[in-house]
Amino acid sequence: MTIITALLLFLAGLVSGIINAIAGGGTFLTFGAMTLAGLPPISANATSSIVQFPGYITSALAYKETVKREWKALAILSVVSIVGSLGGALFLLSLSNPSFKSMVPWLLLAATALFAAGPKLRPAQSVEHPPSSPLGIAIQFITSIYGGFFGAGMGIMMLASLSLATGGDYHRLNAIKNFLSIIIALVAIFVFTAGGAISWLHGIIMLPGAGLGGYLGVYVAKRVPQTWLRYAVIAVGLFLAGYYFFKA
Incomplete structure (x- = not known):
C-alpha cells in the first residue's frame, strides 16, 4: 500500500465519520474507497463493519435513558437480530467475490434509493406499540439479515421498519435502531473475523479518521446544511453503482 492510498483511506474514514454523525450514509465512502484501492468487495464490505462500529456505540450512548426504558423489548429483538445477522453474514461468506460483485451495484442502488427516501420514511409523532410485537420481530429479523449481509442503508431501513412495527417519536425509534445496530454489527464482525474476511490494515488506517x-x-452540523451532505452521499452512491455496473 502506498502512502497516497493510505492517506486517501484515512480521508475516506474521516469524511464517512462526519457524514454518519450528521446524515448517515458513511458506509458508501468506506466501502467505495476500499474497493477502489483494490480490496475485494467481500473484504471491503466486511472491513466497513469494523470502521463504522465505534459510531454505533457512541450513538447508542447518546440515547442511554431511552435504551434503559426499552430494555425488555430490546432483549427480545437482540436475540432476533443475532440470528438474522448471523445468517446474513454467513451467506455473504458463502459467496465468491465475483458473485458478490455482481450483486453490489443493485445493493448500492437499493441502499441509495433508501437513503434518498430517508426524510420521508422518518416517522412523525404516532401511537407507540411494543417493539417486540410479532410484526416487529418479523420485520427486525429481515432487517438484521440485510444488515449482516450488507450494512449500507441498514439504519434507514431499520427506522422505517420500526416506524411501521412500533410507532412513537423519532428519537425513541433512533435509540432502538442504534442499539440494535451494535448487535447486528458485532455478530457480523465476529463472523467476518472468523472467516478471515477483514483487512485489518485497511481498517486500522480508517478507524482513527472515522473516530x-x-x-x-457535530462542528460541521452547525455550519453545513444537511441537505448538501445528503446530496453528496446520494451522488457517491450513484457513482459507485454506475462504476460497478460498468465493471461487472
Whole structure:
C-alpha cells in the first residue's frame, strides 16, 4: 500500500465519520474507497463493519435513558437480530467475490434509493406499540439479515421498519435502531473475523479518521446544511453503482 492510498483511506474514514454523525450514509465512502484501492468487495464490505462500529456505540450512548426504558423489548429483538445477522453474514461468506460483485451495484442502488427516501420514511409523532410485537420481530429479523449481509442503508431501513412495527417519536425509534445496530454489527464482525474476511490494515488506517470525523461532525452540523451532505452521499452512491455496473 502506498502512502497516497493510505492517506486517501484515512480521508475516506474521516469524511464517512462526519457524514454518519450528521446524515448517515458513511458506509458508501468506506466501502467505495476500499474497493477502489483494490480490496475485494467481500473484504471491503466486511472491513466497513469494523470502521463504522465505534459510531454505533457512541450513538447508542447518546440515547442511554431511552435504551434503559426499552430494555425488555430490546432483549427480545437482540436475540432476533443475532440470528438474522448471523445468517446474513454467513451467506455473504458463502459467496465468491465475483458473485458478490455482481450483486453490489443493485445493493448500492437499493441502499441509495433508501437513503434518498430517508426524510420521508422518518416517522412523525404516532401511537407507540411494543417493539417486540410479532410484526416487529418479523420485520427486525429481515432487517438484521440485510444488515449482516450488507450494512449500507441498514439504519434507514431499520427506522422505517420500526416506524411501521412500533410507532412513537423519532428519537425513541433512533435509540432502538442504534442499539440494535451494535448487535447486528458485532455478530457480523465476529463472523467476518472468523472467516478471515477483514483487512485489518485497511481498517486500522480508517478507524482513527472515522473516530475523528464523528467528533468533527457535530462542528460541521452547525455550519453545513444537511441537505448538501445528503446530496453528496446520494451522488457517491450513484457513482459507485454506475462504476460497478460498468465493471461487472
